[in-house]
Amino acid sequence: MTVYTDLTARALTVLRRGLPKHQWDELAQKIVQDRHTIEGHLREEVPSNEFAGLLPHLRKRSHVQIPITLSNVEELHRYFEDQPVHRGANALSFDGRPKSLAAARSDFPMAAYSAETVIRAPGLIDAMNDPRLLHLIEQYLGCVPTLYSVNAWWSFVAPRPEMTNVQFFHRDTDDWRFVTLFIYLTDVGHDGGPHEVIPGSHSLDGMKRLLKGIPFWRPKMDAAHSFVDDMGEDFSLACEQHFKTEAVQLTGPAGSMHLVNTVALHRGVVPTRTDRLVVWARYGLGPNTNSADLERGPLSVRFVPTQLQGTARDRYVNRLLIEFDRGAF
Numbered sequence: 433m434t435v436y437t438d439l440t441a442r443a444l445t446v447l448r449r450g451l452p453k454h455q456w457d458e459l460a461q462k463i464v465q466d467r468h469t470i471e472g473h474l475r476e477e478v479p480s481n482e483f484a485g486l487l488p489h490l491r492k493r494s495h496v497q498i499p500i501t502l503s504n505v506e507e508l509h510r511y512f513e514d515q516p517v518h519r520g521a522n523a524l525s526f527d528g529r530p531k532s533l534a535a536a537r538s539d540f541p542m543a544a545y546s547a548e549t550v551i552r553a554p555g556l557i558d559a560m561n562d563p564r565l566l567h568l569i570e571q572y573l574g575c576v577p578t579l580y581s582v583n584a585w586w587s588f589v590a591p592r593p594e595m596t597n598v599q600f601f602h603r604d605t606d607d608w609r610f611v612t613l614f615i616y617l618t619d620v621g622h623d624g625g626p627h628e629v630i631p632g633s634h635s636l637d638g639m640k641r642l643l644k645g646i647p648f649w650r651p652k653m654d655a656a657h658s659f660v661d662d663m664g665e666d667f668s669l670a671c672e673q674h675f676k677t678e679a680v681q682l683t684g685p686a687g688s689m690h691l692v693n694t695v696a697l698h699r700g701v702v703p704t705r706t707d708r709l710v711v712w713a714r715y716g717l718g719p720n721t722n723s724a725d726l727e728r729g730p731l732s733v734r735f736v737p738t739q740l741q742g743t744a745r746d747r748y749v750n751r752l753l754i755e756f757d758r759g760a761f
């Protein structure tokens with residue numbers, strides 16, 4: 433099972449490297465058009481279109497703040513404080529060994545919770561399934577979204593970035609089209625490890641615009657290559673230098689949410705004054721190279737504190753995370 437999943441992930445990565453960036457979206461569009469023929473029963477009859485006005489900003493600027501705030505942040509803090517963590521920005525980043533939060537805080541710059549811990553957190557799955565949010569994401573993707581990955585992690589005040597790439601400018605390439613929701617569980621100011629994004633850099637045209645006016649880059653840098661080249665510390669330093677007037681730091685109080693197209697160049701800034709606890713939820717076209725199912729199979733709904741009713745739409749959107757029919761009957 434693992435081997436086959438890994439092979440699929442590798443195949444997708446190889447395919448993406450071989451396809452020019454402008455074709456990624458053409459491919460996504462074909463998939464999305466096909467979905468329209470089969471997912472009619474999953475569309476909501478009365479769509480909650482309240483957030484539709486956010487679409488142009490998201491499309492143009494690669495990010496948008498969602499005008500809702502989680503109300504149970506303190507409860508979530510109590511919950512997460514008691515759960516084991518793993519070194520890195522993802523439970524699988526390093527050896528995956530569980531540690532207490534106190535031990536991780538003193539030993540590592542970042543520590544993450546398992547997907548199961550996130551799925552079992554009070555209210556999170558429901559926040560990720562807010563119909564207004566899902567509808568916005570559906571319009572952005574062009575089809576009913578698949579919630580394929582959840583994560584929660586701490587970035588601690590540290591002298592330098594963690595060795596994994598999340599604190600260096602990079603692109604995510606999980607799927608042909610996808611979007612990431614960040615939910616801050618701590619107050620995040622400029623010194624609290626904000627998410628930083630270079631608006632417009634998710635598209636080839638946007639990247640071309642950003643690169644105009646830059647007289648030189650290291651050899652080989654051009655807009656198209658920037659989508660498929662390996663990134664790293666030097667690339668990140670160059671982004672920092674060249675795009676310092678364009679980069680935007682997403683700040684906000686605990687409970688605030690930002691939706692980001694993380695194909696755009698982005699990073700988590702290393703906190704200099706206060707630690708950050710953040711959650712992500714990723715929505716795409718289906719299972720992909722970053723799916724929660726790479727870590728674990730879906731969890732029985734019996735373990736998930738959720739108000740979801742188990743409609744056809746709920747089941748579809750959450751199928752990689754939650755098994756609605758498993759339990760004692």
Ligand SMILES: O=C(O)CCC(=O)C(=O)O
Pocket residue numbers: 587597598599604612626627628694698699700701712
């Ligand atoms: O910590 C952050 O804000 C960055 C997260 C990130 O790089 C990612 O989601 O790929």
